[in-house]
Amino acid sequence: MSRLKRSSERDSRAGFRTEGRDCTTSVPQGLLKAARKSGQLNLSGRNLSEVPQCVWRINVDVPEEANQNLSFGATERWWEQTDLTKLIISNNKLQSLTDDLRLLPALTILDIHDNQLTSLPSALQELENLQKLNVSHNKLKMLPEEITNLRNLKGLYLQHNELSCIPEGFEQLFNLEDLDLSNNRLTTIPAGFSSLSSLVRLNLASNELKSLPAEICRMKRLKHLDCNSNLLDTIPSELAGMESLELLYLRRNKLRSLPIFSSCKLLKELHLGENQIETLEAEHLKHLNSILVLDLRDNKLKSIPDEITLLQSLERLDLSNNDISSLPYLLGNLHLKFLALEGNPLRTIRREIISKGTQEVLKYLRSKIRDDEPTQSESVTETAMTLPSESRVNVHAITTLKTLEYSDKQTTLIPDEVFDAVKDNIVTSVNFSKNQLCEIPKRVVELKEMLSDVNLSFNKLSCISLELCMLQKLTFLDLRNNFLSSLPEEMESLKRLQMINLSFNRFKILPEVLYRISKLETILISNNQVGSLDPQKMKMMENLTTLDLQNNDLLQIPPELGNCVSLRTLLLDGNPFRVPRAAILMKGTAAILEYLRDRIPT
Template structure:
């Protein structure tokens, strides 16, 4: 009878069924992870996290079957898993068993297909870095906001429309990236995050900012590409704010800011029509003021002297040249002086002689600029084969030099302009840069696109002040990430359309980069799908490829 009962339980089709194999991790990786505390499973096309990953420090490893005590590897001396990298896979969900990885400090899940997260994520009390960018999250479990040790939270490129007030419980958070979501407002509890230093909110649908953020110690705030009509005056209370990005909004006036540490303000692509003299005068520490692509028609008669200002960008506004009656009678009596914009020289401290197709710069231009404290020079779109000799007469004050679209093969002379912060040398015939350029200790940006450079210029590795390097459309085939890492201020690097056959994984360690362009090179990895997702995705992918 018992045999008949057993027969009832027999599955007659068992031999014909195919079962989906459970994903596993090679034993070698698990063994290494137990020793190092780090496990990198990025880019393996996983649709779920293998169960033996969750139980890494719970199950007895196979090597325990070897009872020999003479080996150098002692399985019982394993390390808790602290870093788990699962980026660039095909994960649609995360198991509740993630709670078993109680030692995690870093969890990287960016570039997957996650639409939800388990509440047990809140049990990882030691978690410090959580990367969830480039997924399909429309909501977050409230338990996530109990992670009091969390320092960095990346949620960019998801489907979030709102955030709970519990966000304010993440008291140790220093970096918060909510860019490229669908946020229409921010919770008032944001003002409780007193340790925040860097906040990215760009590409959302925000119409206002919480008043309480004025009490925070944020250094970098990016609110570009939103729907902001105004900025609360309380932002003046942000005593630590150094960089404020407000591009592509609906601002009709310059923000009323008196933030004492503010060095860079970007308000391009708005609807600003007027510049207030008093407001400009309040920017006592500003070095970079971007007002391009607005509706500004006139400039104040007396633009205040901003002692730290090195770059003022008014490109693509509606500013008209002042009436010629304002120019001196002497200037009008000399035919050659009709080419000299006296208003630019005296008011904007700008020397302009561009798009003239000239092979030299007229002496009367330098004569008019004498003793005027010129800071900006634009000699672009000419036929210059050498640096104008009289340029050296302005070396005490010039900080912004544009020699783009000429025929320069050498630029040694500009290395004597020690006040330079910005150099534009695009579309010339340069094959190298002079070693003397290392003397430009204030240089912040250099544009070298469309030249004949075959490698990242050696001297630039020594210019530690650099923030922006544009090398697109050259023949660069090699870059040294080890030396590049020493450029701690570098935020923008354009290497697009060059001859790079491979991208060193160590480039991902250049964490100061906010914009990295690699399109149009012949390398095969990272693949185009990752490159198209932007800088954060590329850097995280590269870091995931560094051998443990």
């Protein structure tokens, strides 16, 4: 009778109450009966606007069946049944929790994610046995100081709230191993965080952090640090001394330089995409002995040092959308499984080689290891010619690389002399990027029988002219960083188009014409305002393998997208949808598609 005695001490009326009528419809009696035996109660997705009293009092009140039948068997002796240790009330409409929460002191897991909570009760501090607390996807503006009394807490999930600060004493949660504060409004991280010595995973993504405390290096067990999508312009050098760190995410910040990762011997993944990094030196690389993934896409890198060949464990290298004109041939000696080079003004490697995939690129680089690169660059300088308009046209690029190059001139018009320089030569690529073009040069149509690659990125295009739609041999088209909000239906005639980059424009939907270009393999449309896509039409795109929808306005991902089994890379980070959760996204494309397929209505 020890359990009955404890219950009586909590509430003098215990044993005389019956479960209230509020439970008869919202919580079936059978569910409560099972919970008394298992110690677990799942009330997820029941449209609850408040937690019924019978739930709070499940360990206090005599069960209704006990009042009805006093001669139940040994297996149903309610006074011997277990206290509730796991309570899930997620995906409801709760706006608050009462202090009755203290009536469940045995709880080790409390999951109340995806509700409308604006605060947490101070009685939370009495759940001394709590090990996991999930309050993500609510509307919390602040945390009660009492949360710091949960000394046994190992997992705390606060992502997708409205928190702007962290209460004093947070470092007292010394058993905390997993802390997720992503998608809030935090501007600073207190130095006292360094006392969270048991922390293994810390997620600070999508906040408003301008700096990290140097003391963060004291987290001796930290393996996973996510600072994506903040306002960081520097990283404390002390972070480079974190010996246990394995995964470091710093994408979508304002970094211009990197620390030297002198002690991060275990670092396996380093994500630095979408920053403003201009240089990558040998010192940045030579200590990364265990690195498997290096993401440097969408930066301002002009070159890659030869020392990249020191990264013998490297499997994935993303250099897309930088200013790299040449690659070290020694890169071919790495055993890469994935190498992304799209969106660079490469002169030493032809576009058709890049289009054949990673292994062909590596094979090509290996074949060139003995070539004299300085002689190549000198010849480019010597063969450049000055035309009457004082525009420099790279004739060597035309004759040798089959490329018409007139980029980074900040011009509003491409001079006729540029097109005249082609003469009788064959040109397969055009690069007019980083100018001030408001329209596509009409003379580009003169090259329609030859062009397979056109780069018009970083201009001021607000519409696509029909001249572009006449380039029927076009396979690669780069239109990122313009002012485009739509594409003409006439683009359907680009039957050979395999890759299109529309990132950093003003699209609100995935352009309808893209669904009808059957050869498309890659669509990059990140950093727009895309709010919807048609999964049924996308399923018909049998060649589509890469779809980048990061940083758009997708409120929901249609489950039918899971049927697009040809997709090998599906990127969805940075959208305001709630499902799939970040944990699913982190598992990669196959896991995302499987998750979506499982939720297709039958």
